[in-house]
Amino acid sequence: MTPIIIIGTGFAGYTLAREFRKLDSNTPLLMITSDDGRSYPKPMLSNALTKGKTADELALADANSMAKTLNARIVTNSVVTQINPQQKTIVLSNGEQLNYKQLVLAVGANPIRIPIRGISDNNIISINSLEDYTRFRNELESTKHVALIGPGLIGCEFANDLISAGKEVSVIGPDPYPMSTLLPKAIADELESYLAKAGVNWYLGTTVAEINHKEQSYKITLANGENVRADLLVSAIGLRPNIDLAKKAGLEIARGIKTDNGLQTSQENIFALGDCAEVAGHSLLFIAPILAAAKALAKTLSGTPTTVKYPAMPVAIKTPVYPLVVSPPPHGVIGEWQFELASSGFGIKGLFISNTKDLLGFVLSGDMVAEKQVLAKQLPELLA
Numbered sequence: 001m002t003p004i005i006i007i008g009t010g011f012a013g014y015t016l017a018r019e020f021r022k023l024d025s026n027t028p029l030l031m032i033t034s035d036d037g038r039s040y041p042k043p044m045l046s047n048a049l050t051k052g053k054t055a056d057e058l059a060l061a062d063a064n065s066m067a068k069t070l071n072a073r074i075v076t077n078s079v080v081t082q083i084n085p086q087q088k089t090i091v092l093s094n095g096e097q098l099n100y101k102q103l104v105l106a107v108g109a110n111p112i113r114i115p116i117r118g119i120s121d122n123n124i125i126s127i128n129s130l131e132d133y134t135r136f137r138n139e140l141e142s143t144k145h146v147a148l149i150g151p152g153l154i155g156c157e158f159a160n161d162l163i164s165a166g167k168e169v170s171v172i173g174p175d176p177y178p179m180s181t182l183l184p185k186a187i188a189d190e191l192e193s194y195l196a197k198a199g200v201n202w203y204l205g206t207t208v209a210e211i212n213h214k215e216q217s218y219k220i221t222l223a224n225g226e227n228v229r230a231d232l233l234v235s236a237i238g239l240r241p242n243i244d245l246a247k248k249a250g251l252e253i254a255r256g257i258k259t260d261n262g263l264q265t266s267q268e269n270i271f272a273l274g275d276c277a278e279v280a281g282h283s284l285l286f287i288a289p290i291l292a293a294a295k296a297l298a299k300t301l302s303g304t305p306t307t308v309k310y311p312a313m314p315v316a317i318k319t320p321v322y323p324l325v326v327s328p329p330p331h332g333v334i335g336e337w338q339f340e341l342a343s344s345g346f347g348i349k350g351l352f353i354s355n356t357k358d359l360l361g362f363v364l365s366g367d368m369v370a371e372k373q374v375l376a377k378q379l380p381e382l383l384a
């Protein structure tokens, strides 16, 4: 029997396979991954230091035991280089051609990299896989001072984790305040100040002009003329959906691989989910939408066409010195932020209210994070 092929064994690929096996124990399942196929909780990459976990300790199961659990064949360390939708085949890097009954792209997202004058790209680590994390932990052993380029969500999480683990941390970025695309200024200012009290050095409103590598250390020259010294460089300037394979195959692309609300791409029998997918206009690079999408797609693949629904999905941000939960308002909506200080003095509730007086988004910090569930229920669904 021709198999269903899933490309990718990240959270999206493995969750889909698990959900599918709950409904269909017979159809052959073939999974292909360019990495070693270990299953691991990716969100823990940015708080594993404080939790005292190494890369190997983060891995929950290797490819062999996943293959057994899922009754699947898993091909590891193999890159899919081509999809031929007309022939319903894919081609691997070793030239092997495989037929699929249905194909699922769960190929994730890639860190955005920008060239920096003075050093080679290889000098800067981005952390988006267990392999990246292994390198990060190895290099961290002989490191005192880490420079993090990118004051966004992931940069702030790593800053908190590194500080808690006793490292010196400098965070650099053009944004006026941390997590500027997700947080209103009033709350971002508090985050900046709590992380600064914990020891983070902020270099905001400026960019890296040049980095010079001397012996074991880096001299970072900023566009505003300041200098920062560091022993390790980490880039956290964002992720971009991995669209290359789909684009080459002629699938429709927007920010991610375009799918309808049934996760189907512009080609019949080819589906996409996870960080690579843009589902009915939503490119959401986090866990909750993947769970919802995997459950719906598993039903479709087992013979019951199903569309995905997204409720509001607030995200908890792993900055324990200043806990945060965010559910940002949709882009471009008109309204205003209203703020309330926690009675304890630690934390703020920020509500984004539309001009028709509807709650469209919120940010909670400190002791206010306890209101997450109650507020999430009041938000409109993202995808009905």
Ligand SMILES: Cc1cc2nc3c(=O)[nH]c(=O)nc-3n(C[C@H](O)[C@H](O)[C@H](O)COP(=O)(O)OP(=O)(O)OC[C@H]3O[C@@H](n4cnc5c(N)ncnc54)[C@H](O)[C@@H]3O)c2cc1C
Pocket (backbone or CB within 6 Å): 007, 008, 009, 010, 011, 012, 013, 032, 033, 034, 035, 042, 043, 044, 045, 046, 078, 079, 080, 081, 106, 107, 108, 109, 127, 128, 154, 242, 245, 273, 274, 275, 276, 284, 285, 286, 287, 288, 315, 316, 317, 318
């Ligand atoms: C540091 C960090 C912290 C995070 N924290 C949170 C959090 O707290 N909460 C939250 O909700 N989300 C968080 N996220 C986001 C969340 O982890 C991701 O949305 C999710 O793990 C993405 O899973 P995925 O399977 O789509 O992609 P990936 O895990 O990237 O998997 C992609 C898979 O595709 C394979 N692949 C790619 N191209 C090919 C090819 N051509 N051929 C073969 N195989 C290929 C790769 O080998 C890999 O197996 C975090 C992300 C990071 C990086």
